[in-house]
Amino acid sequence: MEERGSPDGDPARNLEQGPEGPEKPETPIQVVLRVRPMSAAELRRGEQSALHCSGTRTLQVSPPGGGPDVAFRFGAVLDGARTQEDVFRACGVRRLGELALRGFSCTVFTFGQTGSGKTYTLTGPPPQGEGVPVPPSLAGIMQRTFAWLLDRVQHLGAPVTLHASYLEIYNEQVRDLLSLGSLRPLPVRWNKTRGFYVEQLRVVEFGSLGTLMELLQMGLSRRRSSAHTLNQASSRSHALLTLYISHQTQMPPVEPGGPPTGGKLCFVDLAGSEKVTATGSHGELMLEANSINRSLLALGHCISLLLDPQRKQSHIPFRDSKLTKLLADSLGGRGVTLMVACVSPSAQCLPETLSTLRYASRAQRVTTRPQAPKSPVAKPPRHLEPELLQLQEENRLLRSQLRQMDPKASGLSGARVAWAQRNLYGMLQEFMLENERLRKEKSQLQSSWDLACDEQRILAQQVQDLERRLFSACYLHQSGPGPAPPCPCVMAPLPLCHALPSLCSCPCCHLCPLCRAPLAHWACPRRELHLPQVFGPQAPGDVPLSARRPPWAPPRSPGSANYLRERSHSHWTQTQVLAEVLTKEEVVPSAPPMPMGPPNTSPVLRGGATVPNLARRLEALRDQIGSSLRRGRSQPPPSEGTRSPSRVLPPC
Numbered sequence: 001m002e003e004r005g006s007p008d009g010d011p012a013r014n015l016e017q018g019p020e021g022p023e024k025p026e027t028p029i030q031v032v033l034r035v036r037p038m039s040a041a042e043l044r045r046g047e048q049s050a051l052h053c054s055g056t057r058t059l060q061v062s063p064p065g066g067g068p069d070v071a072f073r074f075g076a077v078l079d080g081a082r083t084q085e086d087v088f089r090a091c092g093v094r095r096l097g098e099l100a101l102r103g104f105s106c107t108v109f110t111f112g113q114t115g116s117g118k119t120y121t122l123t124g125p126p127p128q129g130e131g132v133p134v135p136p137s138l139a140g141i142m143q144r145t146f147a148w149l150l151d152r153v154q155h156l157g158a159p160v161t162l163h164a165s166y167l168e169i170y171n172e173q174v175r176d177l178l179s180l181g182s183l184r185p186l187p188v189r190w191n192k193t194r195g196f197y198v199e200q201l202r203v204v205e206f207g208s209l210g211t212l213m214e215l216l217q218m219g220l221s222r223r224r225s226s227a228h229t230l231n232q233a234s235s236r237s238h239a240l241l242t243l244y245i246s247h248q249t250q251m252p253p254v255e256p257g258g259p260p261t262g263g264k265l266c267f268v269d270l271a272g273s274e275k276v277t278a279t280g281s282h283g284e285l286m287l288e289a290n291s292i293n294r295s296l297l298a299l300g301h302c303i304s305l306l307l308d309p310q311r312k313q314s315h316i317p318f319r320d321s322k323l324t325k326l327l328a329d330s331l332g333g334r335g336v337t338l339m340v341a342c343v344s345p346s347a348q349c350l351p352e353t354l355s356t357l358r359y360a361s362r363a364q365r366v367t368t369r370p371q372a373p374k375s376p377v378a379k380p381p382r383h384l385e386p387e388l389l390q391l392q393e394e395n396r397l398l399r400s401q402l403r404q405m406d407p408k409a410s411g412l413s414g415a416r417v418a419w420a421q422r423n424l425y426g427m428l429q430e431f432m433l434e435n436e437r438l439r440k441e442k443s444q445l446q447s448s449w450d451l452a453c454d455e456q457r458i459l460a461q462q463v464q465d466l467e468r469r470l471f472s473a474c475y476l477h478q479s480g481p482g483p484a485p486p487c488p489c490v491m492a493p494l495p496l497c498h499a500l501p502s503l504c505s506c507p508c509c510h511l512c513p514l515c516r517a518p519l520a521h522w523a524c525p526r527r528e529l530h531l532p533q534v535f536g537p538q539a540p541g542d543v544p545l546s547a548r549r550p551p552w553a554p555p556r557s558p559g560s561a562n563y564l565r566e567r568s569h570s571h572w573t574q575t576q577v578l579a580e581v582l583t584k585e586e587v588v589p590s591a592p593p594m595p596m597g598p599p600n601t602s603p604v605l606r607g608g609a610t611v612p613n614l615a616r617r618l619e620a621l622r623d624q625i626g627s628s629l630r631r632g633r634s635q636p637p638p639s640e641g642t643r644s645p646s647r648v649l650p651p652c
């Protein structure tokens with residue numbers, strides 16, 4: 001007798017040892033074979049049985065035309081006389097439930113030819129009429145597992161949250177059997193954390209067996225089924241019911257709206273493979289049969305490839321069908337999987353039965369690497385990780401210091417420990433003082449830096465302004481009669497500060513953009529008349545206007561009461577130089593109205609001032625700025641009296 005398959009003992013025991021035993025990180029898919037009894041129709045047709053169970057794990061196949069028997073070994077073989085309760089026990093589903101409670105992802109799926117008893121095994125027979133309940137003794141694996149699980153959770157002592165989802169794959173479309181609206185197709189997506197998953201799938205929380213049974217009934221009644229020659233209530237879709245088991249200490253869902261994290265128990269009722277000639281399917285039935293067969297073929301292909309250890313490391317075409325996508329983790333991933341292969345005993349069905357047996361034999365050689373979530377404790381947010389590491393390091397250091405201070409651990413005498421403690425305390429005080437001193441120094445440096453930055457910004461503005469003025473003068477000098485040139489502020493608008501006078505009377509020059517102070521008065525040739533507005537109606541000290549210091553004037557000597565310490569020396573120097581240049585030379589800083597006279601007489605530059613003059617002054621001004629900056633960085637500001645004459649602008 002030829003023997004097939006590689007059974008590995010009782011599936012429950014294997015599962016118990018498999019996923020957790022350190023010596024066995026890989027565990028094979030467990031396969032249980034169920035042979036249903038001859039149906040009334042098969043008996044009526046006088047069909048013979050071709051299958052015989054020899055022992056609890058071997059099935060013997062006797063070809064009707066004679067020839068050698070073929071034996072297949074599985075984890076368990078159950079003949080037609082075995083009850084639903086026997087099947088539930090032999091499959092070790094309780095053990096799977098325990099694993100799911102501990103965070104594993106477990107799958108039970110039925111496989112076989114159409115009419116072989118897959119749905120019967122999982123959910124029992126369909127109700128015999130409206131309102132006629134199915135006897136509890138005929139309840140399938142699912143109802144029995146539900147009852148066991150709810151009971152188990154009640155006695156667990158720790159709070160557990162239960163959710164369920166139920167979907168079908170019909171003609172390669174995923175449909176939510178628990179959806180509140182119509183059955184519309186849902187997309188299957190993939191990401192690194194979840195693997196393949198169905199987007200927008202409704203996941204319903206339940207707390208009682210009654211609610212779960214209602215969800216099951218709702219799904220069963222919406223699942224697509226039709227009648228054909230071999231089965232009056234043939235399922236035309238693959239159905240997946242998933243229970244999510246999460247403990248309250250576990251992490252929240254990976255994604256908002258995603259399924260809860262924790263253990264999973266998934267029941268998959270595959271649609272049966274069928275020969276359309278045998279089932280007599282036409283039209284829609286035939287289309288459904290083709291879709292079912294195609295997806296089962298893809299599943300078989302993946303299983304065959306998973307058998308090859310080298311191929312397993314590389315590419316398995318799980319993406320070939322929705323079914324293989326959703327079973328990818330159960331077949332080749334980290335799940336614990338049980339397959340219940342269902343066959344008809346009739347010799348008429350032998351070709352399909354042999355096909356199922358070979359399929360199941362291959363499947364039980366496929367291994368997975370069951371893995372439960374490593375830690376139920378949520379990871380800290382990424383941005384807190386460095387802080388956490390720092391705290392851990394600090395903790396470690398403090399512990400070691402404490403150990404050193406512990407007289408027993410360090411072997412020091414009491415006097416020496418006291419001395420060490422005093423010393424440490426002194427050091428700590430010193431460190432604190434040093435720390436305080438450094439803090440002060442840092443804040444002083446920071447304010448110096450801020451002042452230097454301000455000064456630099458003002459000087460840069462002044463240089464830009466003078467360049468603009470030079471540009472304007474060059475333009476006027478070179479242009480002949482014709483339309484008035486545009487205002488330089490329009491050509492190159494620059495921010496002004498009232499430390500520097502405005503160039504022209506265009507609106508952008510009237511107000512300082514920093515302090516919003518009016519700018520044009522002092523620049524007006526008749527500025528004497530306007531000064532009260534700059535100083536305000538009540539001029540300080542009733543000094544004659546002409547004798548008053550303009551607002552840009554430097555502070556008086558350090559001894560004087562008006563000395564402003566916070567203004568830097570170079571700032572005042574620069575401002576004063578500008579003031580001198582602009583007042584002595586009577587350069588009208590405002591350009592309009594633009595001249596229409598001969599090209600060589602510029603009304604902008606009075607008193608014979610020319611472009612070369614301005615260029616020279618700009619050059620000198622740059623020197624002045626440069627030296628001021630250098631002085632500001634490296635030397636204490638010199639007093640006005642000691643200022644080098646070479647740094648004063650030459651007269652124009």
Ligand SMILES: Nc1ncnc2c1ncn2[C@@H]1O[C@H](COP(=O)(O)OP(=O)(O)OP(=O)(O)O)[C@@H](O)[C@H]1O
Pocket residue numbers: 035036037039080112113114115116117118119120121125126231233234235236270271272273342
């Ligand atoms: N062990 C069993 N004892 C009694 N009747 C059974 C058994 N298994 C199956 N049957 C009956 O056989 C018929 C077909 O079973 P079932 O619908 O479960 O097959 P199936 O494999 O799910 O078929 P399909 O793939 O077409 O959905 C049903 O009438 C069912 O009640």
